[in-house]
Amino acid sequence: MDLSLRNITHHYDEVEVLRDINLDIKQGQIVCIIGPSGCGKSTLLRMIGGLERPASGEVLQLGDPPADCLNPLTYIFQDFALLPWRTVEGNIGLVLEDHKIGAAEREEIIADVLARTKLSEFRSAYPRQLSGGMKQRVAIARALSVRPAVLLMDEPLSALDSQTRELLMDDLVDLWEKENYTACYVTHNLAEAVRLGHKIVVLSRRPGEIHEIVEINMPLSERTNENAELEKIQKRLWNLMRDEARAADMELVNER
Numbered sequence: 673m674d675l676s677l678r679n680i681t682h683h684y685d686e687v688e689v690l691r692d693i694n695l696d697i698k699q700g701q702i703v704c705i706i707g708p709s710g711c712g713k714s715t716l717l718r719m720i721g722g723l724e725r726p727a728s729g730e731v732l733q734l735g736d737p738p739a740d741c742l743n744p745l746t747y748i749f750q751d752f753a754l755l756p757w758r759t760v761e762g763n764i765g766l767v768l769e770d771h772k773i774g775a776a777e778r779e780e781i782i783a784d785v786l787a788r789t790k791l792s793e794f795r796s797a798y799p800r801q802l803s804g805g806m807k808q809r810v811a812i813a814r815a816l817s818v819r820p821a822v823l824l825m826d827e828p829l830s831a832l833d834s835q836t837r838e839l840l841m842d843d844l845v846d847l848w849e850k851e852n853y854t855a856c857y858v859t860h861n862l863a864e865a866v867r868l869g870h871k872i873v874v875l876s877r878r879p880g881e882i883h884e885i886v887e888i889n890m891p892l893s894e895r896t897n898e899n900a901e902l903e904k905i906q907k908r909l910w911n912l913m914r915d916e917a918r919a920a921d922m923e924l925v926n927e928r
């Protein structure tokens with residue numbers, strides 16, 4: 673299933689937040705959205721996920737989600753959003769409870785996503801027993817369990833330290849190599865964007881408009897840390913963003 677965003681514009685009261693966003697998210701692609709603080713990245717993601725309706729414009733779902741899909745548009749949040757009183761298995765099972773799935777099938781789905789995220793031996797652990805990186809792996813496993821058409825990730829690695837972020841990026845790359853999942857990935861971190869994005873959408877400061885879309889054709893598996901080509905693209909992204917980011921920063925200070 674592809675997504676197509678057509679002329680999305682939004683405002684909160686008098687404040688215009690997004691202006692005329694047109695964007696295609698093709699099946700099997702990771703689309704990263706970057707832009708200065710407060711430019712409307714999370715708002716745009718909520719519109720894509722159907723959590724909020726834009727003031728004008730629309731988000732079209734083109735084609736069918738996977739046949740066995742339980743939730744076409746599935747979020748992964750920065751703060752993991754795990755229930756502390758449930759085990760890993762219990763947290764994943766929770767999102768399956770609203771669906772008509774028998775115990776045997778539920779068990780099968782849970783075992784499958786735990787294996788795919790290398791968590792099988794942690795199925796009985798509680799969140800408090802897990803590191804931040806492991807908690808986010810559980811959140812990824814939970815999202816995969818509903819066989820989404822598109823994963824919507826809002827700064828999924830920003831609560832983690834830099835080493836853990838690297839490991840999780842490796843995991844997301846490995847998973848993409850195996851499964852070619854589709855994702856829309858909001859981040860502040862340009863290194864994450866060039867590592868994971870097939871397409872990087874640069875938004876201007878508020879109201880967020882598409883400033884530029886940068887496509888990277890290099891296979892994800894070849895995107896190592898010290899890759900000169902990626903460093904060049906990262907620099908270019910920063911050049912696109914620098915003045916806007918500075919202006920947005922000043923704006924926030926002035927508003928306080």
Ligand SMILES: Nc1ncnc2c1ncn2[C@@H]1O[C@H](COP(=O)(O)OP(=O)(O)OP(=O)(O)O)[C@@H](O)[C@H]1O
Pocket residue numbers: 684689707708709710711712713714715716860878
């Ligand atoms: N529900 C809301 N009601 C009113 N204003 C809102 C609401 N949600 C977001 N905003 C405002 O809309 C603007 C865009 O917010 P949003 O969180 O989408 O930006 P962002 O680019 O994700 O920011 P950041 O990079 O800091 O996470 C901000 O000025 C924010 O204060």
